[in-house]
Amino acid sequence: MARTASLSGFPEWLPQERLVELHVLDTLRKTFELHGFSSIETRAVETVGQLLRKGEIDKEVYGLSRLQDDEGEAAKSDKADPNALALHFDLTVPFARYVVENAGYLAFPFRRYQIQKVWRGERPQEGRAREFTQADIDVVGDGELPFRYDVEIALVIAEALSALPIPDFRLRINNRKLAEGFYRGIGLTDTAGVLRSIDKLEKIGAERVAELLKSELGATDEQAGLALKLASIRTEDTSFVQQVRALGVTDELLEEGLNELEQVIQAAVQRAPGKVVADLSIARGLDYYTGTVVETVLVGHEQLGSICSGGRYDALASKGNRKFPGVGLSIGVTRLVSRILSQELATASRSVPTAVLVALNTDDSWSAAQDIAAQLRGRGIATEVAAKAEKFGKQIKFADRRGIPFVWFTDDDGKHQVKDIRTGEQVDADPAEWTPSEEDLYVRVTTA
Amino acid sequence: MARTASLSGFPEWLPQERLVELHVLDTLRKTFELHGFSSIETRAVETVGQLLRKGEIDKEVYGLSRLQDDEGEAAKSDKADPNALALHFDLTVPFARYVVENAGYLAFPFRRYQIQKVWRGERPQEGRAREFTQADIDVVGDGELPFRYDVEIALVIAEALSALPIPDFRLRINNRKLAEGFYRGIGLTDTAGVLRSIDKLEKIGAERVAELLKSELGATDEQAGLALKLASIRTEDTSFVQQVRALGVTDELLEEGLNELEQVIQAAVQRAPGKVVADLSIARGLDYYTGTVVETVLVGHEQLGSICSGGRYDALASKGNRKFPGVGLSIGVTRLVSRILSQELATASRSVPTAVLVALNTDDSWSAAQDIAAQLRGRGIATEVAAKAEKFGKQIKFADRRGIPFVWFTDDDGKHQVKDIRTGEQVDADPAEWTPSEEDLYVRVTTA
Numbered sequence: 001m002a003r004t005a006s007l008s009g010f011p012e013w014l015p016q017e018r019l020v021e022l023h024v025l026d027t028l029r030k031t032f033e034l035h036g037f038s039s040i041e042t043r044a045v046e047t048v049g050q051l052l053r054k055g056e057i058d059k060e061v062y063g064l065s066r067l068q069d070d071e072g073e074a075a076k077s078d079k080a081d082p083n084a085l086a087l088h089f090d091l092t093v094p095f096a097r098y099v100v101e102n103a104g105y106l107a108f109p110f111r112r113y114q115i116q117k118v119w120r121g122e123r124p125q126e127g128r129a130r131e132f133t134q135a136d137i138d139v140v141g142d143g144e145l146p147f148r149y150d151v152e153i154a155l156v157i158a159e160a161l162s163a164l165p166i167p168d169f170r171l172r173i174n175n176r177k178l179a180e181g182f183y184r185g186i187g188l189t190d191t192a193g194v195l196r197s198i199d200k201l202e203k204i205g206a207e208r209v210a211e212l213l214k215s216e217l218g219a220t221d222e223q224a225g226l227a228l229k230l231a232s233i234r235t236e237d238t239s240f241v242q243q244v245r246a247l248g249v250t251d252e253l254l255e256e257g258l259n260e261l262e263q264v265i266q267a268a269v270q271r272a273p274g275k276v277v278a279d280l281s282i283a284r285g286l287d288y289y290t291g292t293v294v295e296t297v298l299v300g301h302e303q304l305g306s307i308c309s310g311g312r313y314d315a316l317a318s319k320g321n322r323k324f325p326g327v328g329l330s331i332g333v334t335r336l337v338s339r340i341l342s343q344e345l346a347t348a349s350r351s352v353p354t355a356v357l358v359a360l361n362t363d364d365s366w367s368a369a370q371d372i373a374a375q376l377r378g379r380g381i382a383t384e385v386a387a388k389a390e391k392f393g394k395q396i397k398f399a400d401r402r403g404i405p406f407v408w409f410t411d412d413d414g415k416h417q418v419k420d421i422r423t424g425e426q427v428d429a430d431p432a433e434w435t436p437s438e439e440d441l442y443v444r445v446t447t448a
Numbered sequence: 449m450a451r452t453a454s455l456s457g458f459p460e461w462l463p464q465e466r467l468v469e470l471h472v473l474d475t476l477r478k479t480f481e482l483h484g485f486s487s488i489e490t491r492a493v494e495t496v497g498q499l500l501r502k503g504e505i506d507k508e509v510y511g512l513s514r515l516q517d518d519e520g521e522a523a524k525s526d527k528a529d530p531n532a533l534a535l536h537f538d539l540t541v542p543f544a545r546y547v548v549e550n551a552g553y554l555a556f557p558f559r560r561y562q563i564q565k566v567w568r569g570e571r572p573q574e575g576r577a578r579e580f581t582q583a584d585i586d587v588v589g590d591g592e593l594p595f596r597y598d599v600e601i602a603l604v605i606a607e608a609l610s611a612l613p614i615p616d617f618r619l620r621i622n623n624r625k626l627a628e629g630f631y632r633g634i635g636l637t638d639t640a641g642v643l644r645s646i647d648k649l650e651k652i653g654a655e656r657v658a659e660l661l662k663s664e665l666g667a668t669d670e671q672a673g674l675a676l677k678l679a680s681i682r683t684e685d686t687s688f689v690q691q692v693r694a695l696g697v698t699d700e701l702l703e704e705g706l707n708e709l710e711q712v713i714q715a716a717v718q719r720a721p722g723k724v725v726a727d728l729s730i731a732r733g734l735d736y737y738t739g740t741v742v743e744t745v746l747v748g749h750e751q752l753g754s755i756c757s758g759g760r761y762d763a764l765a766s767k768g769n770r771k772f773p774g775v776g777l778s779i780g781v782t783r784l785v786s787r788i789l790s791q792e793l794a795t796a797s798r799s800v801p802t803a804v805l806v807a808l809n810t811d812d813s814w815s816a817a818q819d820i821a822a823q824l825r826g827r828g829i830a831t832e833v834a835a836k837a838e839k840f841g842k843q844i845k846f847a848d849r850r851g852i853p854f855v856w857f858t859d860d861d862g863k864h865q866v867k868d869i870r871t872g873e874q875v876d877a878d879p880a881e882w883t884p885s886e887e888d889l890y891v892r893v894t895t896a
Contacts, residue, residue: 005491006545006549007491007493007495007533010493011491012488012489012490012491012546013488013489014488014550014553014554015486015487015488015554015558015560018486018487018488018489019486019487022487033801033830034801034825034828034829034830034831035825035830035831035832036800036801036830036832037833038466038799038800038801038803039463039466039467039470040460040463040466041460041461041466042460042461043453043455043458043459043460043579044492044565044567044579045455045458045579047455048515060514060515060516061514061515061516062512062513062514062515063512063513063514063515064510064511064512064535065510065511065513066508066509066510066511066569067496067508067509067510067511067534068508068509068569069567085455086515087512089721097454098460100455102462105462107799107800107849107851108461109835111462111800111832112463119490119492120513121514121516131491131492146835146836148814148835148836149835152833152835155818155886188503247549261809267815270815271815271818296559297583351486351555352484352486352487352555352559353481353482353484353486354484366596367715367718367719370603370719375484377482378834381482381484382481382482382483382484383482383483383484384483384484384559385556385600386594387594387597387600388594389598401555402555403555404484443517
């Protein structure tokens with residue numbers, strides 16, 4: 001199963017690998033729907049103007065142009081043309097557009113999940129593809145959105161990730177207000193600049209971040225030291241509040257952020273114990289976050305990068321004076337599934353959906369075999385019918401090669417038997433009644 | 449709900465419309481898996497060389513180019529460059545590539561379903577979008593593929609379509625061997641040319657097709673007349689065989705085609721009565737079909753065009769001398785769903801997955817409300833918790849506006865009650881036991 005994609009950065013799964021991905025997608029969908037999130041999909045393309053609306057262009061975007069242009073319409077792949085079409089690079093920007101366009105048809109707070117492919121023309125590497133699937137949940141309000149949804153979103157994601165066949169994980173949560181208030185409180189007014197530098201902490205280390213803060217933002221040694229001290233705080237409970245207070249900085253926004261983060265961590269300690277940490281180094285590069293920010297690591301797979309990120313955005317979407325604040329998180333499904341497959345963290349119980357192959361006694365018995373298959377399918381048992389009346393040994397081999405556990409035989413007198421080809425056990429069976437064990441009825445995906 | 453897409457040809461659904469689409473997709477998936485088809489997805493992009501491999505370029509293809517090209521890699525959207533990337537315009541060509549690339553990992557005959565978006569830069573019109581979802585099933589053999597799979601594929605699709613909330617439909621089936629053998633038998637050797645002309649029958653009428661046959665292919669009046677007579681044959685049973693024979697043409701390939709089509713129709717009369725007709729006017733423009741060809745109309749919506757097409761292709765995929773013949777059909781999901789929605793042929797029983805809103809007594813009761821919600825979710829009941837302890841009337845209004853049928857109340861003494869806000873009925877309830885009726889548990893989609 002160790003194959004490389006024929007086009008670098010565009011992974012494709014074998015059927016048995018796809019079963020693992022389907023299990024991940026089905027599990028996420030089920031959890032999201034149980035929490036009342038509605039499914040939507042947005043088109044794969046946005047206008048370049050829409051994608052760059054927030055000035056945010058740190059993603060490599062794929063532009064579109066029609067290869068045969070016989071209608072006189074100009075082929076468009078021009079970065080400078082805001083009406084040119086491009087593939088979306090995330091699901092948040094398209095969702096914001098969707099909300100604004102359809103505001104008159106939606107009931108707010110609007111809860112949605114969205115599971116789709118996105119594209120980025122980045123240099124492919126482990127954990128980073130050019131085409132990949134994201135699974136997002138967001139809640140968006142009309143005018144205002146209670147902070148409680150920040151807490152809820154984190155809990156739903158913790159529940160969703162807990163249901164997946166993946167190693168243990170940690171949501172690392174911070175709050176922009178806390179960080180920005182703190183920077184302001186120590187006299188660093190370019191808070192976005194400080195965040196961008198702090199965001200590099202894991203990549204380049206504390207010393208070089210301190211240099212950046214001093215050289216690029218004019219921070220003093222003391223300011224840089226305090227900013228780094230803040231970023232070093234990491235607690236599994238609400239004790240981060242005391243640790244921040246001990247740094248002796250006072251600021252109104254800082255207080256608001258401390259209070260918000262405390263609420264999230266407090267709820268998580270109770271409702272998702274061990275899954276969440278307050279991590280004051282988390283910055284998230286994107287401009288549009290205004291409060292809660294989240295990244296998520298797989299324990300023991302930290303170098304994979306964040307498998308679920310997002311946060312609060314109060315100004316991503318607006319329509320005239322009407323604002324639509326939101327909070328959301330995005331799971332990197334392809335990143336997760338790639339890791340599950342490459343390290344065989346989970347496997348499917350068989351390689352095809354089929355539970356039963358109905359063997360053919362004679363070539364003329366195909367229609368009768370279809371009748372048997374229809375009876376089994378009627379009870380939810382996935383069934384195939386052999387195409388040719390080969391020797392039974394060959395038909396069993398066919399089932400074995402496809403990974404089908406049971407073969408059904410009907411003799412000339414109409415007597416039915418079913419064979420479990422894994423054990424060799426063969427028993428009389430009635431097509432109107434026989435059912436495999438719960439374990440064999442559907443493909444199961446379990447952690448290795 | 450009558451909205452127009454903000455980008456012409458790129459439809460997007462409202463959450464309650466998406467529920468109808470999800471029902472269609474889930475129903476198709478369930479039917480396909482019950483018949484032992486494995487799910488796969490292929491990447492959205494192919495190389496231009498791959499897409500044009502069969503010389504077939506009657507689709508408008510979207511090319512890709514990276515908007516920011518900072519790695520020195522040339523921006524590619526050049527039709528002449530076979531390595532340029534473009535969005536796939538169907539799922540058959542990518543599937544053929546996938547089979548060839550992964551032949552060593554697949555068990556043949558390989559049965560797969562594939563439900564994905566495809567893109568065509570065509571002029572949008574009713575029933576024709578630029579981005580749309582197809583649902584394909586195919587069976588592909590290694591070297592050979594028994595004809596029986598042609599019969600099976602037609603029956604599976606008839607079963608799948610019968611399970612959808614759509615009007616009655618007809619699979620119109622023909623056979624390329626039958627048509628080509630017949631043309632050859634009457635002395636028209638450019639059989640592909642004749643097929644292309646016959647393909648226009650519905651658009652331009654018999655007279656103009658006759659002219660085309662004579663002017664472009666050098667047919668005599670008699671040859672043109674016979675070709676059109678063949679194309680006029682349409683029977684719900686196997687009587688087409690006699691009607692073709694009555695035309696007095698003999699040809700080996702014609703005989704083979706007659707025999708094949710007879711098998712399909714015979715099985716369909718028995719196993720999918722009323723759903724299939726032999727229609728000898730069906731040509732299918734694409735070159736790669738070599739036997740069975742299928743189009744499907746919705747009865748009463750014929751002008752919508754085919755909602756499910758495909759057929760047998762013996763030479764689409766090959767690897768050196770190794771050939772992978774296949775047979776498959778593709779359902780136009782977006783075309784179907786657009787029609788269902790625009791004519792309100794089916795509706796969802798509510799607009800959100802949520803069955804229950806747990807109301808808040810006080811703002812402090814949020815965590816206790818989450819405990820109740822968790823109990824309900826544990827039994828598969830989709831549940832939301834109110835974010836604010838507004839007046840009960842306001843919380844009920846909130847549920848009503850979102851389309852949630854039940855509101856859960858817990859008073860200060862811990863007494864639970866659940867209200868059906870449609871009837872106003874309010875009863876005592878135990879969060880560990882209460883369950884809504886089967887009808888209210890999940891969103892149901894039913895024909896209007």
